Amino acid sequence: MSDPNSASQISFAQAFFCSAFAACFAEFCTLPLDTAKVRLQLQKKVGIDEDPSLPKYKGLLGTMKTIAREEGITALWKGVVPGMHRQCVYGGLRIGLYDPVKTFLVGSAFVGEVPLYHMILAALLTGALAITIANPTDLVKVRLQAEGQLPPGVPKHYSGAMDAYSTIVRQEGLGALWTGLGPNVARNAIINAAELASYDQVKMTILKIPGFTDSAFTHLLAGLGAGLFAVFIGSPVDVVKSRMMGDSTYKSTFDCFLKTSFNEGFLAFYKGFLPNFGRVGAWNVIMFLTLEQAKRFFSG
Template sequence: MVGLKPSDIPPTPAVKFLGAGTAACIADLFTFPLDTAKVRLQIQGESTGSVAANGIRYKGVFGTMSTIVKTEGAKSLYNGLVAGLQRQMSFASIRIGLYDTVKLFYTNGKEKAGIGSRILAGCTTGALAVTIAQPTDVVKVRFQAQANLRGVKRRYNGTMDAYRTIAKKEGIRGLWKGTFPNVTRNAIVNCTELVTYDLIKENLLHYKLMTDNLPCHFLSAFGAGFCTTVIASPVDVVKTRYMNSPPGQYKSALNCAWTMITKEGPTAFYKGFVPSFLRLGSWNVVMFVSYEQLKRAMMMSKERMEYAV
């Protein structure tokens, strides 16, 4: 390994796994307020909830953030952050960190992967990650939807209280509420996000338009974020509403989607699109740039340790 550049050394699965989870947490710290605004806009229009009961209306991503700060305080923009970080360490580590490994499995070890193998790998790691991390996502969404208003009883007092309360009142199934739309959403998101990033970066390098550095990672991540938002928004809105709903409001995720389209029209599926793109686009940029740098840093550290030995 001596004499090789960090970019020449293939990262191990463990490096990718740890790097992906850490990078996703960094991205969440930067973009969480945008995600909270997205959730509030997505659930707007439901007749239940403390926000609806108090007649608060949200307009636009920055208007929503401003309203939250004025009515609830700046800390409310980070409601559910603990569950969000728990989610990323268990979720992103699998769906992003294991993507290359699963892709190699589908290509029987061949480095050159076709579009079909990439899509299969994205679906597999996305679905597996959701199945494991679903409870953290349920708690995160409910905290983000919870308004901290005077005179309104808080739904949960803390992250662990939320896990316990949901399990007690709704059963263990309550912690996996919305798994089907979430698996669907994240299979779509993972495929679009990772495959698009993969393809954009690969072509930029193949045609020598850019070198494997920060601008290349930035452009690839930005393109992946936009494509993912356009394709995944409808499923994301249904997932958010269904996961946040009290028992009995919707019979299933499909019933939630049907209720939305009959009561609010097709545009309901793209509620919160701008914050979704701002959040997903910026999240992709921070995450992929951090991920690429973390991989290199960890491989350099590993190389120094092996050289010292």
């Protein structure tokens, strides 16, 4: 990822395949953490007159245990099908296009370390483009994950991913598949820049330290750094995105932001920060480790 000429070493088709495969593998491994994160973000603050034993979900592991106990362990992978759809499209495009766009911005004749602002701009562009195309898959994944909060005995809205797509289009219109597009574009463009640009920057910094080589351990450290930076930067828009997709009562992105801030305070935008980092950190480590190995396989 940090080699400015890496885009020329493999074709875009190969880069897209490597990126989609790495993203899907990371998604499958960390989806239980994402399910717990979404439940914690959708959970509203307990009111004065409500049962003090609430909220229902407490902490990453506690939320996962509650979901597994009440809904079965497979509920932790609820939304895995649209999650795979999303990563094939979104992951393949945002990561696969990153090196070519970065090379385009600096010029094919450029030699040396790519400036950080070029990395950030390239990642912002590919993240925004990719999620605009993949927003329906993100919406369906969040809707399926949120269904576990329905009271016992209340029928589910969707029987699966494909039923969710068709039901949403039939009942809410085709445009509903792009619900939450504004915060989703903001979130994913920002997080993509935080992940890819910071991964490149952290990796280049580590490789300047005596004794460090372009190894799996370096990729692991750079992936953790990328995950931490991405969560810190992207948590507020991530919370707004999850709430808009999982709760149709919000009129707009601004309405969701105002209501959340007014009713629950600014810290609500960092609700689920630790499970979010647990998920995003693990996701980045797995994805970048897999991606680096896949690209090495094709580049020889």
